Amino acid sequence: MPLLLPxxxxxxxxxxxxxxxxxxxxxxxxDHFIAEGEVVLQTLVQSPRHRLVSLxxxxxxAAGLAPVTDQLPDDVPVYVxxxxxxxxxxxxxIHRGILALGHRAPPPSADQLLAGIGGRALVVVLxxxxxxxxxxxxxxxxxxxxxxxVLLDAHCCDPFYRKAIRVSVGNTLTLPQARLAPGxxxxxxxARHGFTAVSLSPQGAFRLAELKRPRRVAVLLxxxxxxxxxxxxxxxxxxxxxxxxxxxxxxxxxxSGIVLHQLVEAAADEDVG
Numbered sequence: 345m346p347l348l349l350p351x352x353x354x355x356x357x358x359x360x361x362x363x364x365x366x367x368x369x370x371x372x373x374x375d376h377f378i379a380e381g382e383v384v385l386q387t388l389v390q391s392p393r394h395r396l397v398s399l400x401x402x403x404x405x406a407a408g409l410a411p412v413t414d415q416l417p418d419d420v421p422v423y424v425x426x427x428x429x430x431x432x433x434x435x436x437x438i439h440r441g442i443l444a445l446g447h448r449a450p451p452p453s454a455d456q457l458l459a460g461i462g463g464r465a466l467v468v469v470l471x472x473x474x475x476x477x478x479x480x481x482x483x484x485x486x487x488x489x490x491x492x493x494v495l496l497d498a499h500c501c502d503p504f505y506r507k508a509i510r511v512s513v514g515n516t517l518t519l520p521q522a523r524l525a526p527g528x529x530x531x532x533x534x535a536r537h538g539f540t541a542v543s544l545s546p547q548g549a550f551r552l553a554e555l556k557r558p559r560r561v562a563v564l565l566x567x568x569x570x571x572x573x574x575x576x577x578x579x580x581x582x583x584x585x586x587x588x589x590x591x592x593x594x595x596x597x598x599x600s601g602i603v604l605h606q607l608v609e610a611a612a613d614e615d616v617g
Contacts, residue, residue, distance in 0.1 A: 346416050351425040354432035361445050362400050365434040377504040379444040387514030393449040402441030457522040458537040461492050465560045471497045472567035480511025481597030487515035489604035494519050498526040531579045534562045541580040548584030557610035568596050
């Protein structure tokens, strides 16, 4: 069980990685990330891939977090501070009172990730998702409906950004994921690994309810507004979700939940049949 290390000065060099969190988030942390909140902390502690480096908590939370901190190796420092000092360190009021510094594991290539997924499979592919709330929400939905992995193109925002991790309730740390290389042919990639690529579009050729679940399926989701590239849509099975007249589109995170639920239900029906 690690010792609790008091911090009384926001300028303490031991906690420099936690200082001015929002500004540091914007410039990036290379292979490190900040996790926020008790649920996310528990996920990080139990992660087989990513490593907890240190912990900074409100001193009033220390006793209640003992079941979590007792699991930590002795070499993981746990810093405790008053709420005032904590706010001074991070640069804003951190009402959850829990921040952790994590080290992310080196990711596989998209080809390596898909090669390791056998049998029936469901993969979520994100293209141009630049909003951290949407990205975190999609990861949460993907985990909830049992997706095997998430692939992100080069234009997606960082799933290890603090807000994305928080919105995903820690699921950006749990789901296998990989980045597509810039310019990588995503349709060809999935064809090589035996996946049927299904693209979501308001102008899709099929209604979602008409889609028969392929054994190995990749669901492609594009950014709100422009959506998926026409060249991708032309080479994939396009699907739409019927909406009321005058409504342009659904939020992309909402769309992911509806589509994944439909595919899981279709698989269940297939099993019963």
